[in-house]
Amino acid sequence: MSEPQKLPLIYVRGFAGDTSGINQVVTDPFYGFNEGSTHIRIGPDNEPDFYQFESPLLRLHLDEGYEILMDGSQAVYLDSHATVPPNSIWIHRFYDVSASTWSARPQEFRIETAAEDLLTLIDTVREKSGAPRVHLVAHSMGGLVCRCLIQKVLPDLGRDPAACVGKLFTYGTPHGGITFDFGLGMLERLRDAIGVNGAQIFGPERMYEYLTPKFLTGPDGPPPGWDPREMPSDRPFAFPRERVFCLVGTNPADYDVAHGLSAAVVGSRSDGLVQIDNAYVPGAHRAYVHRSHSGRYGLVNSEEGYQNLRRFLFGDRKVEAALVGHRLPDREDTAWQAEVGLSVRGMQIVMHERTTAQWCPIQLRDAVRNVTAEGADGDAADTGACVPLVDTFLGSDLPRPGDTGSMRYALHLRILSLRERNGLLSFGSHLEQTADFDDTLVVDVFTGRASSAPALSAVWNSDIPGSIRDHLPDGSARTDENPEPGVWVGHVELPGTAAPILGADARIRLTVTPWH
Structure with a gap:
């Protein structure tokens, strides 16, 4: 039996916030996929110990033979090469057009636009690599960009997402949105009404817009009982949920170290930003790890996250x-x-x-x-x-x-x-x-x-x-x-x-x- 072909891998990062946050993100050539860590929580006293994790980017290069291809930029490389190897990693740099460091007139970020641009990147990589599909790996909001592509953009074009996406792996994605542990919904309604730094994308009204294809969108917004976590299997062009893996973080305290009072607002049953019950797609594979949303003890830059990712993408047995x-x-x-x-x-x-x-x-x-x-x-x-x-x-x-x-x-x-x-x-x-x-x-x-x-x-x-x-x-x-x-x-x-x-x-x- 021959080894299965390695599929190209595209990384989609999470929410950056306002323009200053976006400007900081775009200075990183790999949007954070190259960030490793040296801290790990170990022992009953929860004291930190030294553990060197090289980063998921480097580990995929070392362990699985993936290539990182650039010629000034990934876009230039793709434009100047007729073919690219299928075992390659690409970064979806959707925030570049919204950074004020490139232009005095940055574009407003929209999740639908990021999803449409992701499709362009997927089609280009598939064409030049000869690979039938690509794997998508996403952190936080990046998983919602991927789901917008899979559940809205491709179905609206009459295309089957399973034909171009192999598997989807999400780290700490707010599949059910971001909700707060107190306030009786008032804080969520205020956020969605004001839209501070575009954070309304984590509320149900906006999620319904970008997760529902046009031919199924109702005029009055989400119907009663609508669950944004769901990836329905009974609609045209449904993506198989067995191809989705959700990594759920359970450590809110370490997120607070870098982000102040987030866990106090979101609640203890969270990774510090995303509540545990909102961090997965029902019916998809999932694992729970004691890691925070990001930071030195974060999900993406963790051995736990990488090992689940590697085995989901490249393992040959499911138990x-x-x-x-x-x-x-x-x-x-x-x-x-x-x-x-x-x-x-x-x-x-x-x-x-x-x-x-x-x-x-x-x-x-x-x-x-x-x-x-x-x-x-x-x-x-x-x-x-x-x-x-x-x-x-x-x-x-x-x-x-x-x-x-x-x-x-x-x-x-x-x-x-x-x-x-x-x-x-x-x-x-x-x-x-x-x-x-x-x-x-x-x-x-x-x-x-x-x-x-x-x-x-x-x-x-x-x-x-x-x-x-x-x-x-x-x-x-x-x-x-x-x-x-x-x-x-x-x-x-x-x-x-x-x-x-x-x-x-x-x-x-x-x-x-x-x-x-």
């Missing part, structure tokens, strides 16, 4: 984990939560982390209701519910320190309960940061051709004698329960200690499929 068949104790006074962590062998960071301390645990009863409403597998009364825990992407050709012939990752699962009395939390029998169930599932996906049926081994840490690093799969792969070729499905029973909480039938369902 999904879900909690199925469970039954929570019938206690109306108890709220049940799941915490999930995902670590990949050889990585010095956690790839995905949903915890109560970071304001983003999985609310199990809510998850059950949501899954049941969507009619997902396993939601019948006789079988219990299905709660997706995490999906990740692995690469058989990525370096694996301590390689044992498999791609290994660990799924850390904790189940916690909170008692309530008269609508208030009750702490009479509470043990802080102590879970009712706590164990780690160690999963080995064995290498092979991406099109072949995978083999998989999984064991709970509580059943591994000694250290995990010394654990070797015994060679007996788990049984594939799915007859469909190329798709592996299996169930892993939970340890017996979980039965009083989740029921005797609770298990982890693992699904492995080819990914490219």
Whole structure:
């Protein structure tokens, strides 16, 4: 099987604010995609430590062989070369025309214009590289520029976005807009009415305009219940949501270090600027990392962000984990939560982390209701519910320190309960940061051709004698329960200690499929 062709990659940056902010942005040749970092939060005291991350731009050059092409400017290079290599990175410099440093009459920034110019760049790069599509990588507002292209500009032209865009990866994009944690909506209405520095683009009225094609736009603005996060799959030229990955930041405090009182206004369940619930597209892939919106602890200039990006773009296997068949104790006074962590062998960071301390645990009863409403597998009364825990992407050709012939990752699962009395939390029998169930599932996906049926081994840490690093799969792969070729499905029973909480039938369902 030949290696799939590398597709060109286009980076789209976030909101710059007023003219002075725009002027500062345009002095950077790569609009921030070249920014690395040396700070990382580590340890229980949350003190910073030194960790050198070179930047996503340099890492894509070193790890994946991408080229950075310029001849005074990328535009000049494209104009002066008949062909360009497909493994190339391009920066969508949409803010240049709005900078006063180039002209005394800068153009007003409009998100639709930025999206139209992005299409011009995509078509040029595709034509000169011979690549069928490009990947889009975006930070913050840049993801909305990409969605404007995908959901409005291309459909209005009668073009299928899936024909020219391969995958879309967003860092901290306000897919649901930017909302505030207090003020009962007054601050949002004031922002949208005044439009300070163009910030009304993060309000529902303006988002409806640039995320809805003309042939579907109503005369009275967004209809009741309209959700800007949605990328509808039931309309003409719909872009597949499985090609979208949203990286969600959960650390508001470090954004405040550089941006004052932002987190106090937006709220603690955020990355300091974008609330957690607004940072993803429902139905798309997503990961939660304890990083802020930007700054020295930001999403883009982080190892966590890069590793999720790299595996989503270039991995060859997708592994999904879900909690199925469970039954929570019938206690109306108890709220049940799941915490999930995902670590990949050889990585010095956690790839995905949903915890109560970071304001983003999985609310199990809510998850059950949501899954049941969507009619997902396993939601019948006789079988219990299905709660997706995490999906990740692995690469058989990525370096694996301590390689044992498999791609290994660990799924850390904790189940916690909170008692309530008269609508208030009750702490009479509470043990802080102590879970009712706590164990780690160690999963080995064995290498092979991406099109072949995978083999998989999984064991709970509580059943591994000694250290995990010394654990070797015994060679007996788990049984594939799915007859469909190329798709592996299996169930892993939970340890017996979980039965009083989740029921005797609770298990982890693992699904492995080819990914490219």
